[in-house]
Amino acid sequence: MSAAPLPEPGSAAALSETDNSGLRRSMDTRHLVMIGLGGVIGSGLFVSSGYTISQAGPLGAVIAYLIGAVVVYLVMACLSELAIAYPVSGAFHIYAARSIGPATGFTTAWLYWLTWAVAIGSEFTAAGVMMQRWFPGVPVWIFCLIFGAVLFTMNAISSRVFGESEFWFAMIKVAAVVGLIILGGAALFGFHPAAQGHYPQLFENFNTAHGLFPNGFTGVLVTVLAVLFAFSGSELIGVAAGETADPVRSVPRAMRTTVLRLVIFFIGAITVIAATIPYDKAGLDESPFVTVFSELGIPYAADVMNFVVITALLSAGNSGLYSCARMLFSLADQGHAPKAFARLTKRGIPMVALVVSLLGGLASLVSSVIAPTTVYLVLISIAAFATVAVWMSIAASHFFHRRAFVRNGGDVSTLPYKAPLFPLVPIVAFVACLASMIGIAFDPTQVAALYFGVPFTIACYVFFHFRYGKGRKVPVEDGGVTTSEKAELPAGV
Helix, strand or coil: CCCCCCCCCCCCCCCCCECCCCCECCECHHHHHHHHHHHHCCHHHHCCHHHHHHHHHHHHHHHHHHHHHHHHHHHHHHHHHHHHHCCCCCHHHHHHHHHCCHHHHHHHHHHHHHHHHHHHHHHHHHHHHHHCCCCCCCCHHHHHHHHHHHHHHHHHHCHHHHHHHHHHHHHHHHHHHHHHHHHHHHHHCCCCCCCCCCCCCCCHHHCECCECCCCCHHHHHHHHHHHHHHCCCCCHHHHHHHHECCHHHHHHHHHHHHHHHHHHHHHHHHHHHHHHCCHHHCCCCCCHHHHHHHHCCCCCHHHHHHHHHHHHHHHHHHHHHHHHHHHHHHHHHCCCCCHHHHCCCCCCCCHHHHHHHHHHHHHHHHHHHHCCCCHHHHHHHHHHHHHHHHHHHHHHHHHHHHHHHHHCCCCHHHCCCCCCCCCHHHHHHHHHHHHHHHHHCCCCCCCHHHHHHHHHHHHHHHHHHHHHCCCCCCCCCCCCCCHHHHHHCCCCC
């Protein structure tokens, strides 16, 4: 199907608190920033960073995270322009449907929904396992149900309650990262009064017995794939744009702030960890954060970090549940999912979509218990594949959106926000994500993502073709904007 020409984005006029779609614009910049940080800062930093160091070496790990940060910036620049032009809930697939084609939008939406549905179950499971440190006699599934009920309640009350809860969840994680950077950094300069035995000085560990890149530079390139997955979640700002008061002001500010803080937190933390822990002793058996605090001689470090990691997992689950529900709502609003998913409560919450998303997360949780080596690994592989696929969709959507905007006579100077260096930014972002996809084939630990991700994507396109047919096109005259979406757009669209 051919994509519809896009309408000209509107002015920076503020949007009403409640629009005709029923979703409420009750979040501001600070909520968006913490939603972005909360979605990213999780197991990818607290746990997987040890794997990155062991594979790429200390310096290689820092370089890999720098590359990941650049890619995130490029994708977020594309997303900012799209989110301001069309600040609707569940945004990604709408961008793709308008700019590329309805089938691509449909596929993008279900890939992203599945990403977070799987993540919800895995976060609950991991958090339940960690709770057994303090309550070894309580089964994991009980904690999973408790956590599920708490996060469901937070999401069911209002979007602002979700935003506030995520704000404080993320604050705890940020405090842990800042503490690691300050205390670990001071220790590298010689201030470690409670440390036992030899403590490395500055970048002593960077010069390994096998050189700066102990596993060769290919080890760095392979770990970039894992790093990109670790940065996933920053795009949640785009999902929340439809429930943000004054997206024109809040979205670009939140994007810039989030990317800047991610660079500081991720690069700062990975540098301290790589300089403290010898690369041949880093791995997945223990959180590098716990290891660093233990090396510093801080009492109860394991218990403190256990609490922080549990908070990080619940924060990611909180963001995932929110994202899943909004994506189903948006699909239903477009007529690509059951109408029930578009029903809203008086508080503007898509309750049916929220319940189904929670059940999807619990289903993946059950599969991890019943068939941990088959079904669950399949879902995780698809989730990893889907993250980068969605980023590719964002970059491609921005490229075609801007091109159509100019072709239809639009003046780029009138855009409330425009991504810099067009078309270089979306092209580089797309190519970098595509390269990571291709590189998966050379990593035995991640190649399963291609085996299941590619067929799943093809199945989505095939289903859309037979279910909706070639005759169902996005209306040209309104750019494919539904009635409820029209009310969400800035004045002049």
